[in-house]
Amino acid sequence: MSGHQxxxxxxxxxxxxxxxxRLRAFVGGELTxxxxxxxxxxxxxxxxxxxxxxxxxxxxxxxEAARATGRPGVVAPASMVQAWTMRGYAAxxxxxxxxxxxxxxxxxxxxxxxxxxxxATDSELEFQRELAPGDEVLVREVVxxxxxxxxxxxxxxxxxxxxxxxxxxxxxxxxxxxxRTLRFxxxxxxxxxxxxxxxxxxxxxxxxxxxxxxxxxxTFWFEAxxxxxxxxxxxxxxxxxxxxxxxxxxxxxxxxWDTVEASGHGRVYSxxxxxxxxxxxxxxxxxxxxVELAEGTRLLTNLLDVAPEDVEIDMPVVLDWxxxxxxxxxPVFRTAVTEVHP
Amino acid sequence: xxxxxxxxxxxxxxxxxxxxxKASGRSELQLACEAVLKAVADAGLRPSDVDGLVTFxxxxxxxxxxxxxxxxxxxxxxxxVGYGGGAGGGTVQQAAMAVATxxxxxxxxxxxxxxxxxxxxxxxxxDRPMDVSADxxxxxxxxPYGLNTPAQWVAMFARRYMHEHGASxxxxxxxxxxxxxHAANNPAAWFHGRPITLEDxxxxxWIAEPLRLLDCCQETDGGQALVIVSAERARDLPxxxxxxRGAAQGSxxxxxxxxxxxxxxxxxxxxxxxxxxxxxxQSGLGPGEVDAAVLYDHFTPLVxxxxxxxxxxxxxxxxxxxxxxxxxVGGRLPTNTHGGQLGEAYLHGMNGVAEGVxxxxxxxxxxxxxxxxxxxTAGTGVPTSAVLLGVDH
Ligand SMILES: [Zn+2]
Numbered sequence: 001m002s003g004h005q006x007x008x009x010x011x012x013x014x015x016x017x018x019x020x021x022r023l024r025a026f027v028g029g030e031l032t033x034x035x036x037x038x039x040x041x042x043x044x045x046x047x048x049x050x051x052x053x054x055x056x057x058x059x060x061x062x063x064e065a066a067r068a069t070g071r072p073g074v075v076a077p078a079s080m081v082q083a084w085t086m087r088g089y090a091a092x093x094x095x096x097x098x099x100x101x102x103x104x105x106x107x108x109x110x111x112x113x114x115x116x117x118x119x120a121t122d123s124e125l126e127f128q129r130e131l132a133p134g135d136e137v138l139v140r141e142v143v144x145x146x147x148x149x150x151x152x153x154x155x156x157x158x159x160x161x162x163x164x165x166x167x168x169x170x171x172x173x174x175x176x177x178x179x180r181t182l183r184f185x186x187x188x189x190x191x192x193x194x195x196x197x198x199x200x201x202x203x204x205x206x207x208x209x210x211x212x213x214x215x216x217x218x219t220f221w222f223e224a225x226x227x228x229x230x231x232x233x234x235x236x237x238x239x240x241x242x243x244x245x246x247x248x249x250x251x252x253x254x255x256x257w258d259t260v261e262a263s264g265h266g267r268v269y270s271x272x273x274x275x276x277x278x279x280x281x282x283x284x285x286x287x288x289x290x291v292e293l294a295e296g297t298r299l300l301t302n303l304l305d306v307a308p309e310d311v312e313i314d315m316p317v318v319l320d321w322x323x324x325x326x327x328x329x330x331p332v333f334r335t336a337v338t339e340v341h342p
Numbered sequence: 343x344x345x346x347x348x349x350x351x352x353x354x355x356x357x358x359x360x361x362x363x364k365a366s367g368r369s370e371l372q373l374a375c376e377a378v379l380k381a382v383a384d385a386g387l388r389p390s391d392v393d394g395l396v397t398f399x400x401x402x403x404x405x406x407x408x409x410x411x412x413x414x415x416x417x418x419x420x421x422x423v424g425y426g427g428g429a430g431g432g433t434v435q436q437a438a439m440a441v442a443t444x445x446x447x448x449x450x451x452x453x454x455x456x457x458x459x460x461x462x463x464x465x466x467x468x469d470r471p472m473d474v475s476a477d478x479x480x481x482x483x484x485x486p487y488g489l490n491t492p493a494q495w496v497a498m499f500a501r502r503y504m505h506e507h508g509a510s511x512x513x514x515x516x517x518x519x520x521x522x523x524h525a526a527n528n529p530a531a532w533f534h535g536r537p538i539t540l541e542d543x544x545x546x547x548w549i550a551e552p553l554r555l556l557d558c559c560q561e562t563d564g565g566q567a568l569v570i571v572s573a574e575r576a577r578d579l580p581x582x583x584x585x586x587r588g589a590a591q592g593s594x595x596x597x598x599x600x601x602x603x604x605x606x607x608x609x610x611x612x613x614x615x616x617x618x619x620x621x622x623x624q625s626g627l628g629p630g631e632v633d634a635a636v637l638y639d640h641f642t643p644l645v646x647x648x649x650x651x652x653x654x655x656x657x658x659x660x661x662x663x664x665x666x667x668x669x670x671v672g673g674r675l676p677t678n679t680h681g682g683q684l685g686e687a688y689l690h691g692m693n694g695v696a697e698g699v700x701x702x703x704x705x706x707x708x709x710x711x712x713x714x715x716x717x718x719t720a721g722t723g724v725p726t727s728a729v730l731l732g733v734d735h
Contacts, residue, residue, distance in 0.1 A: 210490065212482030215474035222482070243604065244483045250596070270502040270608065272494050273551035279468050282488040285551075290498055290603050298604050302487050308551070313505045330486055 150323035157184025264319030346624035353583035356385025356569030362687035374454035377565030394419035394446030419446035427721025430691035435589035454565025466490030500643035515543035525681025588730035592616035629653035
């Protein structure tokens with residue numbers, strides 16, 4: 001796409017390709033070898049948990065009540081699955097140093113790349129079956145994905161996605177947990193993070209930008225944005241372009257549409273410099289621009305690397321991308337160095 | 343000139359409001375009941391005479407709650423109008439149509455909220471609850487970029503208007519100054535006794551450039567109600583009728599809520615032009631016969647294109663019209679004589695309709711001489727509405 005420089009192709013470090021390959025080698029590999037929990041599933045721990053959580057469902061503590069629901073007996077709350085494999089605060093981790101070798105090596109490599117800070121972004125748990133007292137739980141963690149370097153509100157970083165698989169004593173899967181963290185290079189203006197030892201340094205989670213409400217009419221646009229593609233909806237009957245998108249062409253009434261990729265060139269049609277109220281996800285003063293694309297449609301966006309006092313109506317701008325968080329990539333614009341022809 | 347079927351059939355016979363405050367200390371329903379009772383009493387009627395109610399879709403106190411609490415009996419007409427502050431004139435239109443068709447005889451329009459002490463619209467829409475409706479999805483194009491609040495949405499229009507017509511922030515400031523000048527004389531206004539100067543405006547902090555703090559209306563707790571009956575019946579009631587010469591709604595081509603940024607031009611308010619053309623067609627009147635106005639002023643910049651869309655001056659010339667003093671009492675079009683929403687209260691424009699009634703009765707605190715017709719607009723940037731009120735012939 002013209003007007004868009006990918007971020008993957010200008011690494012700051014020497015031996016960039018080699019570093020990339022070393023990171024890639026971790027994908028699919030084991031971070032933490034299969035490690036049994038310290039104790040089997042047991043009634044006292046279940047009781048403490050549900051009391052602490054204020055969960056009064058009797059199927060966790062009362063055999064009769066559990067049988068009345070068709071269960072063979074008392075079960076453990078599904079959300080306890082992680083608890084069965086954790087050790088007390090005294091132990092650094094549930095896994096022995098040898099089982100953790102993959103984890104330590106990956107953290108070391110990320111540190112070497114400058115990604116010295118970490119913040120957890122999200123976790124998805126899926127349960128296969130309920131655990132009952134006497135069950136034993138083992139957990140193994142593998143690397144699913146390490147993203148290319150992304151620009152984020154915290155600094156440049158990589159999203160690391162891992163999958164923890166919880167199994168029982170028979171080797172059957174009880175639950176899976178997809179865990180995403182952002183390993184990032186703290187932005188220069190930030191005070192240096194306390195890192196360098198290879199241990200987890202929990203940064204304060206960044207407030208997320210307001211979520212776009214996704215529905216059947218706009219999901220294509222936000223999905224494409226995740227792939228850094230700026231789409232414009234096009235009526236396949238009369239070829240009229242439209243944005244914001246909708247299910248029906250206002251020109252000809254057609255319900256069929258496809259999309260075209262925007263050239264990424266445009267001009268500032270109008271803009272606002274926001275000062276108050278301040279939303280915690282944004283830096284202020286915040287420039288929000290209405291950009292008219294070369295294709296003729298307009299969209300709201302942010303302008304990067306332009307001082308508010310330097311923004312002008314009709315100023316040419318080019319597309320760039322902001323990976324705000326793992327679930328939200330947004331087209332943003334920079335000033336075009338030279339005049340572009342629409 | 344020919345006159346539309348609706349014109350002259352109904353009149354506003356009663357107005358009533360609570361005090362305007364920043365913390366009412368009572369429920370929104372109580373505010374609604376107080377305003378309704380005052381309006382009904384002002385009309386010389388009893389709650390049991392009321393058989394129709396109209397309010398905003400944004401209203402939290404449903405017709406049935408207001409009816410059973412105030413002692414209204416059976417209702418034969420109840421209706422709601424959408425799009426926030428754009429609804430005001432639309433509620434009067436609903437009431438006038440109900441009265442003209444016989445669907446109801448006494449219709450009360452009301453709006454009450456704790457907009458300052460409760461849910462403040464000015465804080466924006468960034469963290470609204472998520473759903474998959476088209477209305478909620480419309481925010482997907484703005485809130486992820488931090489364009490979240492009404493002031494910010496209006497600022498985008500204002501910047502383009504300045505660019506196309508050579509207007510300045512000072513031109514917006516003059517609207518605030520005249521509003522506050524009028525409010526200073528109005529004991530019911532929040533800013534009673536507190537006029538401002540252009541310099542005060544210039545020195546107020548940025549909210550969303552090019553809007554400064556003093557371009558933005560206040561936020562208010564309060565309630566306002568209006569009583570609509572037939573013009574004939576109104577003649578037998580205590581106050582001179584404010585006859586509804588015109589009442590209209592308008593939604594423009596490619597209309598959005600506060601963000602109609604995708605039209606060929608964004609420096610006008612085509613939905614207000616649409617409303618104005620209907621008012622003039624219904625009433626047989628023209629802008630030259632409008633003697634006073636209440637123009638929706640949640641933010642000063644959109645007062646300028648309203649003057650243009652309604653035909654009081656040519657496109658791009660509102661700044662000269664204002665600078666020449668025409669919004670002042672004694673000017674060509676005395677405007678927002680109660681102090682507007684900047685000066686009196688932000689009641690989703692319903693307090694402006696009440697001021698329109700006072701202008702026709704001759705009882706405004708800043709009453710201009712010889713007001714025969716007054717035009718009152720509803721919210722700008724949204725599907726909107728307006729009424730054209732006149733003295734009884
Ligand atoms: Zn078409």
